[in-house]
Amino acid sequence: MNRYSATIQWHQNNQNFIDNKYSRKHSWYFDGGLKIAASASPLEVPPPYSDPSAVDPEEAFIASLSSCHMLWFLSIAAKEGYLIKGYRDKATGFMEKNDQNQKSITRVILHPNVTFEKTKKPNQQKFDKLHEETHNMCFIAHSVKTKITIEATFEIL
Secondary structure, eight states, X not given: OOOOOEEEEOOOTTOOOTTSOOXXXXXXXXXXXXXXXXOOOTXXXXXXXXXXXXXXXXXXXXXXXXXXXHHHHHHHHHHTTOOEEEEEXXXXXXXXXXXXXXXXXXXXXXXXXXXXXXXXXOOHHHHHHHHHHHHHHXXXXXXXXXXXXXXXXXXXX
């Protein structure tokens, strides 16, 4: 069993609180020492009570799904002898009502664009199969109810 942790910290800093007019800015601390500025999403809590420059939980959720997919894709492609020169995903998540009428990120679309070295390049069918295998390996994707769609493209250098 592997254990993961994060520390989330917020301070009231003498702000109004009971009237719900307080800053949602807080910090995320990770075991490697990284500190990230976080906040409620400005789409959910308007500024100045949120900080649009900070990472919000919704963005982090989408990034986590995308990152897990990318890491597995790179691993599988390397084992198959493909030389990846670049990988970029502009992932998109959708906040909607779920079947229980609760706000939820119901679906995420990954848009990976992968650049291969021309020495060994996949055809479209093989490329799609690599992403299918990748999705089946991603433990973050296995951990959520969110529908995940992959709309991948590739190019050859």
